[in-house]
Amino acid sequence: MDILQNLVHMTGQRDHLRLEFSVLSTLLQLPHVTQVRALEIHPFEGQPWVRPRTWLQDGQLVNTDIDFLHDPQRKPLSTLPTLNAGMLRKQERIAITTADGLHILWLPVWMREQARVCIEITQSAEFSTHDLDILLAIFQVYQNYQSLLDYSERDALTGLLNRKTFDEHLHRFSNSTKAENMTEIQPWLAVIDIDHFKQVNDRYGHLFGDEVLILVANLLRSNFGSQHRVFRFGGEEFVILLQPMSLSAVSEALEHFRQAVQDYEFPQIGKITVSLGFSGAHMRSPSPTELLSQADEALYYAKENGRNRVCHYETLQALGVLKKQEQITHDDVELF
Numbered sequence: 323m324d325i326l327q328n329l330v331h332m333t334g335q336r337d338h339l340r341l342e343f344s345v346l347s348t349l350l351q352l353p354h355v356t357q358v359r360a361l362e363i364h365p366f367e368g369q370p371w372v373r374p375r376t377w378l379q380d381g382q383l384v385n386t387d388i389d390f391l392h393d394p395q396r397k398p399l400s401t402l403p404t405l406n407a408g409m410l411r412k413q414e415r416i417a418i419t420t421a422d423g424l425h426i427l428w429l430p431v432w433m434r435e436q437a438r439v440c441i442e443i444t445q446s447a448e449f450s451t452h453d454l455d456i457l458l459a460i461f462q463v464y465q466n467y468q469s470l471l472d473y474s475e476r477d478a479l480t481g482l483l484n485r486k487t488f489d490e491h492l493h494r495f496s497n498s499t500k501a502e503n504m505t506e507i508q509p510w511l512a513v514i515d516i517d518h519f520k521q522v523n524d525r526y527g528h529l530f531g532d533e534v535l536i537l538v539a540n541l542l543r544s545n546f547g548s549q550h551r552v553f554r555f556g557g558e559e560f561v562i563l564l565q566p567m568s569l570s571a572v573s574e575a576l577e578h579f580r581q582a583v584q585d586y587e588f589p590q591i592g593k594i595t596v597s598l599g600f601s602g603a604h605m606r607s608p609s610p611t612e613l614l615s616q617a618d619e620a621l622y623y624a625k626e627n628g629r630n631r632v633c634h635y636e637t638l639q640a641l642g643v644l645k646k647q648e649q650i651t652h653d654d655v656e657l658f
């Protein structure tokens with residue numbers, strides 16, 4: 323009955339992290355389970371890394387508040403060779419018995435051919451068929467619910483994160499930037515807008531316009547998808563929340579993307595360009611709303627000064643070329 327109540331609680335969650343807490347506490351109700359953890363898997367410098375994100379400590383489930391790149395607990399996935407090999411084979415479950423007699427079951431959460439999270443369950447007794455039946459049923463409910471949540475967070479056309487989730491990500495992002503005490507290395511927010519996109523629709527029709535949006539989203543994903551957060555923000559506008567890096571690194575990454583779009587041959591249409599504006603989220607940063615409007619001001623400047631370029635808000639400000647633009651609003655939607 324406790325398990326049923328837990329399942330009811332689990333499916334009442336509207337947030338990935340709360341859902342994770344909920345599944346772990348449900349699993350902890352099972353008689354032989356001694357430890358549960360949610361492991362986060364992240365690509366970094368060309369290989370997958372892993373770290374515990376949620377675990378049981380002194381009888382309480384705790385969740386890390388450190389971002390992945392700064393977490394001292396992260397390590398290459400290859401240091402867990404059985405898990406690593408199982409993940410490479412895209413296995414649905416991976417089990418080992420450790421030298422000290424513990425039985426560990428790993429259940430990667432596969433979504434769109436990728437697993438970013440893996441549930442780890444440890445027992446002192448071997449997993450019986452009965453244990454497995456119950457564990458896997460709970461996990462299945464969790465996984466189904468996780469993909470429903472994921473679906474509701476994505477833009478239907480491009481598969482990028484949608485605007486609805488942006489507030490929450492920006493809030494987390496701005497909280498994590500407060501913890502940063504660095505000046506040179508900082509997180510960034512970039513706004514990207516396709517140039518003269520109306521002409522694409524007018525000349526070739528909406529279906530071709532939609533295809534351009536999908537292809538630009540694919541380029542964004544391949545350039546920024548693994549470490550940063552990419553959103554489709556409105557019609558032909560995208561936003562990226564970029565992990566901490568230096569000004570020269572972020573300029574290079576954004577410039578690389580701008581060039582990639584310029585070089586891309588869009589079927590039937592040929593060449594398309596994008597304009598980008600970005601701003602740093604350092605400690606002195608104003609509110610998230612202002613951060614967004616700073617990046618927007620830089621984008622506006624890029625549009626006014628030839629398009630197909632990347633503009634940095636703080637540099638433009640230091641040069642004194644930005645006029646205060648009260649008229650910059652995000653289309654017709656109120657964000658905050």
Ligand SMILES: Nc1nc2c(ncn2[C@@H]2O[C@H](COP(=O)(O)OP(=O)(O)OP(=O)(O)O)[C@@H](O)[C@H]2O)c(=O)[nH]1
Nearest residue numbers: 515516517518519520521523528529531532557558
């Ligand atoms: N095909 C398609 N078009 C869209 C979608 N959402 C918005 N648009 C179109 O995007 C165009 C945006 O045009 P504008 O904001 O006027 O600007 P622009 O032509 O891109 O020009 P600049 O931004 O000034 O370079 C409009 O024609 C919208 O109809 C969509 O989901 N699909």
